[in-house]
Amino acid sequence: MARYIIKFGGTSVANIDRIKHVADLVACITCEGHQIVVVVSAMAGMTNQLVGYTKSLCPLLTTPEHDVVTASGEQITVGLMALALQQLNLKSISYLGFQVAIKTDATYTNAKIDHIATHILEESLAQGIIPVVAGFQGISDHNRITTLGRGGSDTTAVALAAALNADRCDIYTDVEGVYTADPRVVFNARKIDTISHVEMLELAAQGAKVLHPRCVELSLRYNVNVRVLSSFHLVSGTTIVNEETLVEQTSIRGIAHNLSEAKVTLESIHPITIRMMADLFSTLSREHIAVDMITHTNAGHGLKNVLTFIVNKEDSMRIHAKIMELRSIIGFDTLAIDPNIVKISIVGIGIRSNLEITSLVFQTLADHQIDIQMVTTSEIKISLIVAHDHMTKAINVLHDALQLEAVTE
């Protein structure tokens, strides 16, 4: 008998028919004699509606009351899911964050799970009951409802899998798994059967939308086997496993792309000093502005000295204003923020042992006249900034050159 945590996202429980459908799916799995804990998100669209309500009252989501409102979305679906399972003659009980209890810190709207009490869920499982746990929500030490922020329900599922020593955590979503590239961009993108936690973490962090990096990080830390699959088409999905359990280590696992970033460029006829950069980045840090891919070229006095970095597109306006304020201190001639870029990241454990990959990437893009504006490399990732216009072509030629379609796992 295995123990599984099974999580259904918003599109998988979007309406009563979908809820009945996934209840059938749960019934199927329990028929095989396994212990199941179900985790559900809010119905698709519900959380956005609730956030819309709170934002129209209070644009800054800084108060605990925001969490009270948004947590109710998952409350609706746990009750409905438990009802749907009961209709199939399965024993089922819903649990909200406070009932489990899923204890979190008091960082409202973005709380971290401190501890999950397991005795109530263990008792339910021992009695053959299927617990349906509300994702996304917890309870603070002051008995106030908290929510876990983006990717919250996935995080709940993985945290429960760790706390309950589950054999696997299945994340049911509306895509069939993790792909070598976004199938909407690369026609022949291939579904990945198995991927290591670190590769998944990089893909997620670099823009693959299937799983939130936070949930992958948690699964890496607690060594939880996670499987991503579709509740719409029952095919095998993608399993995230320990690096050691990967039978064959392919060089490159996949290509992620991220359209949510913008490139900041400062130019000066005076060299840009470390002191100036320190002033700039410490100011941005105080404003909670994340900066990535810093590139710095000093050509010398009277020449073109350039500092470039990547920020979140959403922060562009604020960053522009903030840097202009600093102009008199750090001294520069021009400031440009370009939102028409895409970050393409090639991820794979094999990168660290295969030095030819970087040159292959450069060669391929050069052959197709695609200009690389910036590049960073790490042990398991190469990230490139190219103009947005080149995105589809760049990803496709890289996918071909790296033979991602052909790789057998």
Next chain:
Amino acid sequence: MARYIIKFGGTSVANIDRIKHVADLVACITCEGHQIVVVVSAMAGMTNQLVGYTKSLCPLLTTPEHDVVTASGEQITVGLMALALQQLNLKSISYLGFQVAIKTDATYTNAKIDHIATHILEESLAQGIIPVVAGFQGISDHNRITTLGRGGSDTTAVALAAALNADRCDIYTDVEGVYTADPRVVFNARKIDTISHVEMLELAAQGAKVLHPRCVELSLRYNVNVRVLSSFHLVSGTTIVNEETLVEQTSIRGIAHNLSEAKVTLESIHPITIRMMADLFSTLSREHIAVDMITHTNAGHGLKNVLTFIVNKEDSMRIHAKIMELRSIIGFDTLAIDPNIVKISIVGIGIRSNLEITSLVFQTLADHQIDIQMVTTSEIKISLIVAHDHMTKAINVLHDALQLEAVTE
């Protein structure tokens, strides 16, 4: 400094603009230095939507999960209301049933409040915080969410007023108060300024929709001053007070009507015995079918012997089937269920001391050729069954004859 419980119904918090409006209203009251506890219902339509979801999964609402789903409606509004008050620079915290805690029995979908812990609310009030409490919901001994059934949020408000020794419980709704008759039926119906608990209880029980009888009963038992008024038009409303505090005792307080009932008639050529009635009514009682206004006329063997009573229209089909099953035991010739009736009830403390009222009622209806099918009288109420076609005329001529428009309080 007075202490008030202020309850807003679904139409008063139907959208963000309404919530802002009632927040302003609360701010107004606190400005006068009073302590306020706010109770809110779900946004208008929300509970019906949630009940619709659960019914489409499970037509019989017998499981605790129903309550988990429907209680989330109030969770949304408490958070939004607390946010709205905070935007007005008032200190406010939302409280769900489990946080207060409002302890109930485990009769899911129709729970009774056992006990309300007051220390958390008292602490909040002492700190100048406005608690916003979710109506309609509580928590059972097993830490499961319960809901209070129809009139639930009003019941929460009155129970809180009793537990917190509030000076008054204000029920804000979409009508301006309690009227001498339904203003949609009687053009010159007059708003009642003060009414006793028992009169209000009878009016509510006999079909006046403003307050649920259960909430009025609770206010009577714990001697809570209740005021009903509109959050849309700020006029004085109707205050429900002790009988003793009514300055002037008018004979008749108002006329209620109820369209939700049907008349059951059994006819037999044999006399209908007490034994037969006992069999009939104990069977209906076991089926949780409420029966009212039983009338029984035995004309004798071979003549027309009749048993008549009133039931809820919703139960008609079930009652018909049930009584037909009993035919061989209790023996009757014909069974008819007539849904085209209305129960008109004249309510007032003065009825018990004014013997002329009953004859005035009969005289008035006779003058207008309105046939009274059944009648029952009590200390403070006269209830009549008339054909539905006569409803508007009957209520209006009684309203005129009893001079309800003219009464000064």
